[in-house]
Amino acid sequence: MMNLRLGFLASGGGSNLQAIIDACKNGRLKAECCVVISNNSKSKALKRGKSAGIPTAHLSTKTHSTNEQLDLAITEKLEEHKVNLVILAGYMKLLGPSTVAKFRNRILNIHPALLPRFSGKGFYGKNIHKSVLSSNEKFTGVTIHLVDEQYDHGPIIAQKRIAIMKEDTLESLEQRVLSHEHELYVNTLRQIASGEIDLGSIAL
Ligand code: GAR
Numbered sequence: 070m071m072n073l074r075l076g077f078l079a080s081g082g083g084s085n086l087q088a089i090i091d092a093c094k095n096g097r098l099k100a101e102c103c104v105v106i107s108n109n110s111k112s113k114a115l116k117r118g119k120s121a122g123i124p125t126a127h128l129s130t131k132t133h134s135t136n137e138q139l140d141l142a143i144t145e146k147l148e149e150h151k152v153n154l155v156i157l158a159g160y161m162k163l164l165g166p167s168t169v170a171k172f173r174n175r176i177l178n179i180h181p182a183l184l185p186r187f188s189g190k191g192f193y194g195k196n197i198h199k200s201v202l203s204s205n206e207k208f209t210g211v212t213i214h215l216v217d218e219q220y221d222h223g224p225i226i227a228q229k230r231i232a233i234m235k236e237d238t239l240e241s242l243e244q245r246v247l248s249h250e251h252e253l254y255v256n257t258l259r260q261i262a263s264g265e266i267d268l269g270s271i272a273l
Pocket of ligand 1: 079080081082083084085086158159160161179180181192193194247250
């Protein structure tokens, strides 16, 4: 059993964040949502955090002039709230080396495709679904992985395959993948909380 203290980093809509907040509220997930950090002061993710009564912070290159300072500020904010598991939930920036080192084996990312395919710089959000659709794939999916210093790179913790339908559009695919993301993120966190998945034992 692990007493999860979650710290979120999110850039946009925050629907994954919301799914996890809801699961904590309704008791499906035993975890505390401790802080929501965003690089985007106007993001819906920050609004969702505030409405749920979770402390929030806007940390970006607007608030900190160098990447190093920003990285340290993120580490400090997570430590201030005694976070023991960092959740990237639609965070479109590369996490800096201080945060990655301080929370090694304690940072998860969700990616809306079957890693290692459709990954790396430029592959985020809608761009991924566009590429998947234009390459005539039969399947796409969702991947949750541990985060290291590179984009979309660390060991895979959970993956879900999703069939692509002939009639799928960018929007329909994006929505279907998102709803699977919500389910997979909550289920994976439940397995971490129960000890079924031991992140510390995974070589990174
Ligand atoms: C999600 O599809 C997430 O997997 C993706 O951005 C979306 C955010 O949605 N993340 C990435 O592409 C990261 N490389 P949300 O803000 O509604 O959770």
